[in-house]
Amino acid sequence: MAILMPKPDEAILARREAVVEALRAIVPGEGTVSAPAAMRVFETDGLTAYRQLPLAVVLPETVAEVAAVLRYCHQENIPVVPRGSGTSLSGGALPLADGVLLVMSKFSRILEIDFDNRCAVVQPGVTNLGITRAVEHQRFYYAPDPSSQIACSIGGNVAENSGGVHCLKYGLTANNVLGVEFVTMAGEVIRLGGKHLDAEGYDLLGLLTGSEGLLGVVTEVTVRILQSPETARAVLIGFPTSEAAGACVAAIIAKGIIPAGMEMMDRPAILAAEDFVHAGYPRDVEALLIVELDGPQAEVDFLLSEVEAIALAHGATECRISRSEEERALFWAGRKAAFPAVGRISADYLCMDGTIPRKELPRVLSGMKALSEKHRLGVANVFHAGDGNLHPLILYDAARDDEFERAEAFGADILRLCVEVGGVLTGEHGVGIEKRDLMTEVFSEDDLRHQQRVKCAFDEKHLLNPGKVFPVLHRCAELGRLQVHKGALPFPELPRF
Amino acid sequence: MAILMPKPDEAILARREAVVEALRAIVPGEGTVSAPAAMRVFETDGLTAYRQLPLAVVLPETVAEVAAVLRYCHQENIPVVPRGSGTSLSGGALPLADGVLLVMSKFSRILEIDFDNRCAVVQPGVTNLGITRAVEHQRFYYAPDPSSQIACSIGGNVAENSGGVHCLKYGLTANNVLGVEFVTMAGEVIRLGGKHLDAEGYDLLGLLTGSEGLLGVVTEVTVRILQSPETARAVLIGFPTSEAAGACVAAIIAKGIIPAGMEMMDRPAILAAEDFVHAGYPRDVEALLIVELDGPQAEVDFLLSEVEAIALAHGATECRISRSEEERALFWAGRKAAFPAVGRISADYLCMDGTIPRKELPRVLSGMKALSEKHRLGVANVFHAGDGNLHPLILYDAARDDEFERAEAFGADILRLCVEVGGVLTGEHGVGIEKRDLMTEVFSEDDLRHQQRVKCAFDEKHLLNPGKVFPVLHRCAELGRLQVHKGALPFPELPRF
Structure with a gap:
C-alpha cells in the first residue's frame, strides 16, 4: 500500500469494549455493530485497493443520535469517519482502525417535495436516483448524475461535490444544493441555506459541499429539482484524430452552445465499449464524441444543425443523430458501460x-x-x-x-x-486518500495551512476523517501561531518603527 | 444614527502621524492620503446615511504593496477597511475612525483575455462593465449586471457576491468567478481556483465570494465570459393584481422556462418610472412584469409564445413583445431608472x-x-x-x-x-452595517459563533472590516474554548463513563 494512514492510537484500541458499550447506549440494538464479520462489508469504499476494519460501526436513525455519537467521540478523542453508500472512488470513506464509522444509510426518507419552489428536502441516505424517482411523476428530476447514481447517496454527493455527464449544462452538486443541516464534531446542529436565493453570512454551504467529510456530518439536504426537458437528442461524431475531436469541443463551446453533455472516448475505450454493449459505435475512428442537446424541440433541432456543421468543419468522418429515445439510450449505453467494458479487456x-x-x-x-x-x-x-x-x-x-x-x-x-x-x-x-500526497503539487504551504485553519474552525481536534485530503496535519494551536511567514512573499522588508 | 460602530481606539488615533508616515514608506507619493479634505470623498459608500472619515487612505498599485500595508497594520493592530468603487448599498465600505481605508481603484488593468477557455483575468479595480467592454468585439460579455455596473468594481462584486437583472439565468457573481488571488490580514498571498472546473480542497473561493471584505483583500479575479446570445427579446405583461403577477411568475418557472430576466414592479413604481422615462408602460395595471428571453432565434420565438400563453391564462390584461432592439432597451429603461424615478416622487x-x-x-x-x-x-x-x-x-x-x-x-x-x-x-x-443587527433574526447563536470561527481562521485579530456583518464580535480565543454548548441541542443527556 503506497499511502500511509495515521498510526492507530493504542489507548483507544485498548478501550474498544467500553467504546462499543457507550455507543450502544446511544444507538441501541443493531444500530451499533462491532463483530468483525459484520463490519467486513464496511471495510472499503469504491477505491477497493485499500481496506481497513473500523473500531466500531454505528448506524444512527435520528439527528439527536448523530449529535450524541459525535459529542461522545469528541469528548473521548475518538476519530470518526462518516460514510454514505460507500461508492466514493478516492477512499474518502476508508475506515480507521481506531475510529468509529458513522454510517448514514438509515437516513433514507424524503421529507418534503415542493414543486412550487422547485426543490426537495431529503435525508442524506436517499440515493441520487431516488430523488428523481420521487419527483418524476410530475416530469421533474434531479440533475447531477454520477455513474453510481443508483447506489450513491445524496449526503455522499454533498461531501464529494459529485458530478456526472450532465454537469456541463446543469452544474455539479454545489450548483444544485440549496440548503443542508449538518452536525459538527462537537455535536452542534447547524442549518445552512434554504429554499431561497443567496443568503447573508459566509457561504458555509459552498464550503461544506466537497469537504469530503472533514467538516461535519450532513443530516438533511435541500436540492433544486428541474423540470425534465421537452426533448433530448444525442449525436455520435467520429474523428480521425483526438486533436480534431478536441478542437471540435472547443469550437462548440466557443459558439456559445452548452450541450446537456459532451463526452469523448478514445480508440481503446470505443472498442472496449462497442465489444461489450454493441452500441453501434464506429470502429474506424480514433476519437468519438457524444453530444447531447436538450430543451424545447425547436431549440434542440436548431442546435443540432449547428453542432453538425461545426463537426463537419472539423473533419468529422461520421455524424449520426439519434432518431428515437431508444437510439439515444443506446448511444449512452456504451459510454456508461465504458468502465466495466475496460474491465473486460x-x-x-x-x-x-x-x-x-x-x-x-x-x-x-x-x-x-x-x-x-x-x-x-x-x-x-x-x-x-x-x-x-x-x-x-x-x-x-x-x-x-x-x-x-x-x-x-x-x-x-x-x-x-x-x-x-x-x-x-x-x-x-x-482527494480522499488517493490523491492526498499529491496536494503539494497544487497548493503552496501557505495555501495548505490556510485550508487547515478552516478545518480547525470546524473540528479543532482533527477528529473528523483524519488522514484524508491533507498530506500533513498541523495541530490547530500551531497554525494559530503562524502569523508571520518569513521570506514567502515577494514584498520588501518593512521599514522599522 | 441607529447603528453603533465599535468605539475608536484612542491609542491608535494618538499615533496617527506615525501611522501615516509608515504607510507612506510603503505606498509613496499620492498613494497615501491623510488630509481630511482629500479623504472626504471616501467618507461614505452607497449607503450615504452613514459617514465617517478614516484614519488614513492608501491606494496601493501592486500586490506587494497591498501585502506590506496589511502586514504592517496586522503587526500594529490597526483595523483595515477595503474599498472598491464604493457603490455598496449596505455600508460595507464605511471607514472606521481608527482604521486605514485600503482603496483598490488603481488595480485597473485587464491582465488576460482567453477566448478559448472563455475567461478573463482582471485586476479587482476593473469595473463590471469594463470587462464586457474588453471582450464585446468578439461578441462575448460578463453576465452579472448590478445596476451600478458602469461604476462598481469586480473586486467589490466578489466581496458582495453582487447580482443583477440577469442573475436568474446566469447566476450571481459566485457562479461566474473561476479564480481569485487575495491577501490575508497577515499579508499572505493566496491563489484560489483557476481556469478549470471544480478543484480539490475546500471551496475557499465560494467562501471568499460574498465575505464583505472580512476575510481578505482580493488582488486578482478570473471570471467566466459568455458569448452574447444570438437574440434577446423582452415582453411587457400587465396584471390587475400583484397576486396574479406573482402566480404567473411561479407558473413560468414551474413550466421549466428560465428567462434571462424576470422583473416585477408594483403600481407606485410603474407610475414613477413611466413619468420619468416614458417607456410606454401601461398606467392602468397594478403590477407589471418584464420578462426577457435570450438565445437562438428559434428558441426565443418558441419560449415567447409559451410565456404569452401562461400570462393570458393568469389574467394578464396587456402583453407586448418588443419588436426591435430599441423597443427592448426602452422596456428596460423604465426598470433600470426605477430607483432615481422613485427619488423624484x-x-x-x-x-x-x-x-x-x-x-x-x-x-x-x-x-x-x-x-x-x-x-x-x-x-x-x-x-x-x-x-x-x-x-x-x-x-x-x-x-x-x-x-x-x-x-x-x-x-x-x-x-x-x-x-x-x-x-x-x-x-x-x-449585510454590511445596514442589516448587521438583524443577523440574529436569521441565525442562532451556534450559527453566528460558527461563522466567526471561520472569520478567525482568516483574521484572528479581527482587524479586517470589524463592525460589519456580525452584531457581536467574540474574541477568537473565546470561540475556541466553546466546545460544549449546554441545552442548545435536542438530544438526551449522554450516559456517563
Whole structure:
C-alpha cells in the first residue's frame, strides 16, 4: 500500500469494549455493530485497493443520535469517519482502525417535495436516483448524475461535490444544493441555506459541499429539482484524430452552445465499449464524441444543425443523430458501460480524475501517450470533454510483478501533467486518500495551512476523517501561531518603527 | 444614527502621524492620503446615511504593496477597511475612525483575455462593465449586471457576491468567478481556483465570494465570459393584481422556462418610472412584469409564445413583445431608472433587499401593505421576481420629524417578514452595517459563533472590516474554548463513563 494512514492510537484500541458499550447506549440494538464479520462489508469504499476494519460501526436513525455519537467521540478523542453508500472512488470513506464509522444509510426518507419552489428536502441516505424517482411523476428530476447514481447517496454527493455527464449544462452538486443541516464534531446542529436565493453570512454551504467529510456530518439536504426537458437528442461524431475531436469541443463551446453533455472516448475505450454493449459505435475512428442537446424541440433541432456543421468543419468522418429515445439510450449505453467494458479487456485498471482548461486537451492527450510508453502500461480515455474533466483508465494486472506500482506512478504523472497545464487533481471524485500526497503539487504551504485553519474552525481536534485530503496535519494551536511567514512573499522588508 | 460602530481606539488615533508616515514608506507619493479634505470623498459608500472619515487612505498599485500595508497594520493592530468603487448599498465600505481605508481603484488593468477557455483575468479595480467592454468585439460579455455596473468594481462584486437583472439565468457573481488571488490580514498571498472546473480542497473561493471584505483583500479575479446570445427579446405583461403577477411568475418557472430576466414592479413604481422615462408602460395595471428571453432565434420565438400563453391564462390584461432592439432597451429603461424615478416622487427612500421563496410573493406583498399602514409610510416595489429577491423602496422625508426612524423600523419589519416566510435578509446587497443587527433574526447563536470561527481562521485579530456583518464580535480565543454548548441541542443527556 503506497499511502500511509495515521498510526492507530493504542489507548483507544485498548478501550474498544467500553467504546462499543457507550455507543450502544446511544444507538441501541443493531444500530451499533462491532463483530468483525459484520463490519467486513464496511471495510472499503469504491477505491477497493485499500481496506481497513473500523473500531466500531454505528448506524444512527435520528439527528439527536448523530449529535450524541459525535459529542461522545469528541469528548473521548475518538476519530470518526462518516460514510454514505460507500461508492466514493478516492477512499474518502476508508475506515480507521481506531475510529468509529458513522454510517448514514438509515437516513433514507424524503421529507418534503415542493414543486412550487422547485426543490426537495431529503435525508442524506436517499440515493441520487431516488430523488428523481420521487419527483418524476410530475416530469421533474434531479440533475447531477454520477455513474453510481443508483447506489450513491445524496449526503455522499454533498461531501464529494459529485458530478456526472450532465454537469456541463446543469452544474455539479454545489450548483444544485440549496440548503443542508449538518452536525459538527462537537455535536452542534447547524442549518445552512434554504429554499431561497443567496443568503447573508459566509457561504458555509459552498464550503461544506466537497469537504469530503472533514467538516461535519450532513443530516438533511435541500436540492433544486428541474423540470425534465421537452426533448433530448444525442449525436455520435467520429474523428480521425483526438486533436480534431478536441478542437471540435472547443469550437462548440466557443459558439456559445452548452450541450446537456459532451463526452469523448478514445480508440481503446470505443472498442472496449462497442465489444461489450454493441452500441453501434464506429470502429474506424480514433476519437468519438457524444453530444447531447436538450430543451424545447425547436431549440434542440436548431442546435443540432449547428453542432453538425461545426463537426463537419472539423473533419468529422461520421455524424449520426439519434432518431428515437431508444437510439439515444443506446448511444449512452456504451459510454456508461465504458468502465466495466475496460474491465473486460484488462485484469485491473486505475481510474484517474484530472481536470484541465479545455483548450489544453490535445497537449495532455499527446503527453499521456508518451507517459504510457514510459510506464509500459496501456491507457483508455473517457472524458467529460465539455468540462475538461478527464478519466484516464490505466490498464494493469495486479498479479504481475510491479504493475500496480507502475500504474500508481503513471497516474501520479498524469495528474502532474494536468497541474502543469493549469489544471487540477480532481474534477468530481475528490482527494480522499488517493490523491492526498499529491496536494503539494497544487497548493503552496501557505495555501495548505490556510485550508487547515478552516478545518480547525470546524473540528479543532482533527477528529473528523483524519488522514484524508491533507498530506500533513498541523495541530490547530500551531497554525494559530503562524502569523508571520518569513521570506514567502515577494514584498520588501518593512521599514522599522 | 441607529447603528453603533465599535468605539475608536484612542491609542491608535494618538499615533496617527506615525501611522501615516509608515504607510507612506510603503505606498509613496499620492498613494497615501491623510488630509481630511482629500479623504472626504471616501467618507461614505452607497449607503450615504452613514459617514465617517478614516484614519488614513492608501491606494496601493501592486500586490506587494497591498501585502506590506496589511502586514504592517496586522503587526500594529490597526483595523483595515477595503474599498472598491464604493457603490455598496449596505455600508460595507464605511471607514472606521481608527482604521486605514485600503482603496483598490488603481488595480485597473485587464491582465488576460482567453477566448478559448472563455475567461478573463482582471485586476479587482476593473469595473463590471469594463470587462464586457474588453471582450464585446468578439461578441462575448460578463453576465452579472448590478445596476451600478458602469461604476462598481469586480473586486467589490466578489466581496458582495453582487447580482443583477440577469442573475436568474446566469447566476450571481459566485457562479461566474473561476479564480481569485487575495491577501490575508497577515499579508499572505493566496491563489484560489483557476481556469478549470471544480478543484480539490475546500471551496475557499465560494467562501471568499460574498465575505464583505472580512476575510481578505482580493488582488486578482478570473471570471467566466459568455458569448452574447444570438437574440434577446423582452415582453411587457400587465396584471390587475400583484397576486396574479406573482402566480404567473411561479407558473413560468414551474413550466421549466428560465428567462434571462424576470422583473416585477408594483403600481407606485410603474407610475414613477413611466413619468420619468416614458417607456410606454401601461398606467392602468397594478403590477407589471418584464420578462426577457435570450438565445437562438428559434428558441426565443418558441419560449415567447409559451410565456404569452401562461400570462393570458393568469389574467394578464396587456402583453407586448418588443419588436426591435430599441423597443427592448426602452422596456428596460423604465426598470433600470426605477430607483432615481422613485427619488423624484419622494424626498428620500430606503432600498431594502430581502429574498423569499418565490411562492410566498403574494403573502409578503399583502403583509407589506399592512406594514405600510402601520408605519404610515409609502412603499414602492421593484423585484427580481424570478429570484424571489425584493427591493422595497420605503418612501420618507428625512426633514420631517421621526420619518427616518420610522422608515428604518418599517424596513426591519419587512426583513423580519421575509425571514418569517422562510427567506433571508439580503439577496445581493450584503449585510454590511445596514442589516448587521438583524443577523440574529436569521441565525442562532451556534450559527453566528460558527461563522466567526471561520472569520478567525482568516483574521484572528479581527482587524479586517470589524463592525460589519456580525452584531457581536467574540474574541477568537473565546470561540475556541466553546466546545460544549449546554441545552442548545435536542438530544438526551449522554450516559456517563
